[in-house]
Amino acid sequence: MKHIDSPGQLRTSYLDFFAARGHAVIPSASLVPDRDPSVLFTTAGMHPLVPYFLGAEHPAGTRLVDYQKCVRTNDIEEVGDPTHLTFFEMLGNWSLGDYFMLRHPKQPLVAIDTSKDPELVELHSPAFGERDITGIDNDLTRQHHGEPIGERITVSGRLLDRAGRPVRGQLIEIWQANSAGRYAHQREQHDAPLDPNFTGVGRTITDADGGYHFTTVQPGPYPWRNHLNAWRPAHIHFSMFGSAFTQRLVTQMYFPSDPLFPYDPIIQSVTDDAARQRLVATYDHSLSVPEFSMGYHWDIVLDGPDATWLEEGR
Template sequence: MTERRPDVNHVSEFIPRDMTAHPPSLTPVYKTSVFRSQRFPLLSLQNSLTEVTGPVFGQHELGPLDNDLFRNFAKDGDPIGERIIVHGRVLDGNARPVPGVLVEFWQANASGRYRHVNDRYEAPIDPNFGGCGRCLTDAEGRYHFRTVKPGPYPYRNRGNDWRPAHIHLSVFGTGFAQRLISQMYFEGDPLIPHDSILATIPDPAARERLVARLDLGATIPLHTLAYRWDIVLRGSRSTLFENRLEGN
């Protein structure tokens, strides 16, 4: 997902996003888009000073287990499921690291169920797994967290639609109004070609940029597999952000 880093003395050109890679707001294969698609002209709303300037996040805001979903909710034992590490970098459109970015992540458990009152899937709740966490990128834009690999689950779209295993992630700037949201999938998942939500993205390359790759070099031998997923904020290789289809 990265682009070649430019020479430090070179002034990089801003590369606009290719809007043909983004799904149209009305995509009937994903039933929910019929109700959520735009039907009226957009209104321009000016952000207030408080929305664009705060709060400012710092290391003191995070706890020592915030990026360890394997332990941050455990009470009577370990969570059930395949242990994995997810890591990567947050980069700008010219492959430069973006430090100090708050990265949040949330997911279903290994059975495909969220710890949420509205999740009625028949899979069991794991009493030792909360399914959410956060971390800050370091000086090189790196982030990482430990978790269990989420399971797939059915959802009411067509007669027999299933979501592939995925993790939701969001990145913040210096305040809550500067938030980008996306989803990360796993290399080799056979449900990816059948996912109605991914099918709304017309550009195959943009879909591929949402898939984390197995990274055997970052695994813990005989213990934990690892996947790498870089988040690119702008440029021709930008990650697709579901709440900023118009660009970011």
């Protein structure tokens, strides 16, 4: 699979994929529905196909694929922020009673060659699933034969909704640089040393109280070439999954009193000071393990006025 650099390439790749598997490519319908008085605008990819779902015969056949222009109306009051757009295109593959089968899929599995670009897998599926989480997945200091280099820390907190209620049974993943500020990633360009005993990824499932717990090492700052003498403050990436990969939320946790905060355009892009402070963990002496690790507490609020800022904004 080639790398996708633009929406147009994504659209073409999607249409070509299903066209090669027996689907007819149909054109996008009008934003103003034709002969459908039930709605003012087309707001979903299936709207123009409703008559065919109800039994009418489509001239292109029973397996279709398209991209449909849509207008967002169901949450129009939120339009204008980075995640709610007035106009969007919806990609869809459709079966008019033709996908059903008795035993198993007939199409072969699609192989993903990650030898040249390990990020290709992210176009299709999450890197981790909820199953087969081991007892050391949340302890990044025990995942190799030796001890990682750096100051050991524990990070604990709760995953909460807007009312402060625990969000139970959710997959939380983290990834981070090592103590020298280098990621164990094929595309990493920082020439700091790698740590053979530290990969920098972990995962856990929130408990009945919405709690999570990780043991890791303090990540180092690193240069990122955004501007002259640009350094990212030490941080840990957090990813939260709901019941599906499409419900993934990603954010970053920072450490208190980092001198790089004033120079970092990412954290400074959060203009609300209270929201910016919610991205910073607090030192919690009760979470420190004697003679082993320093402890930090950080709660994640998924929505509402006190929501944790996400990488795509609020």
